[in-house]
């Protein structure tokens with residue numbers, strides 16, 4: 001299967017400064033992310049979300065808060081006929097020395113162990129340097145969403161829908 005690996009915060013939904021996340025209860029979808037994900041799916045991509053959530057182990061949000069937020073996120077996706085194959089999240093912070101905090105490869109390795117993923121036809125969309133480095137680790141084409149990242153091998157896009165335009169998806 002081909003997969004669109006998507007970062008969550010700043011790529012699909014609005015991101016905030018770390019401390020502000022403690023008071024954020026509802027996901028705010030960015031322009032072009034719902035239609036973009038719909039278009040990716042219509043063109044045969046499966047969607048896997050990989051998200052760093054070190055705010056959990058930093059004590060800024062609770063695991064319960066994360067899960068409630070995720071439930072609402074998923075129900076909005078469902079209401080828009082967007083099936084998310086999997087969400088992988090890393091709750092760890094730097095001191096945990098885990099193997100899943102992006103750009104470490106743990107979350108994508110988990111996906112590769114579970115699904116038969118054709119990396120040659122898969123893509124990665126994100127907005128941070130950690131996303132870029134992770135994408136490069138797996139040799140995935142990297143689409144930078146509304147990001148100031150500057151590397152010669154990234155493709156800059158305004159939104160996930162814009163990625164679909166770039167890929168000439170119909």
Ligand SMILES: [Mg+2]
Nearest residue numbers: 007009010127
């Ligand atoms: Mg992000």
Ligand SMILES: [Zn+2]
Nearest residue numbers: 090092098100
């Ligand atoms: Zn981790």
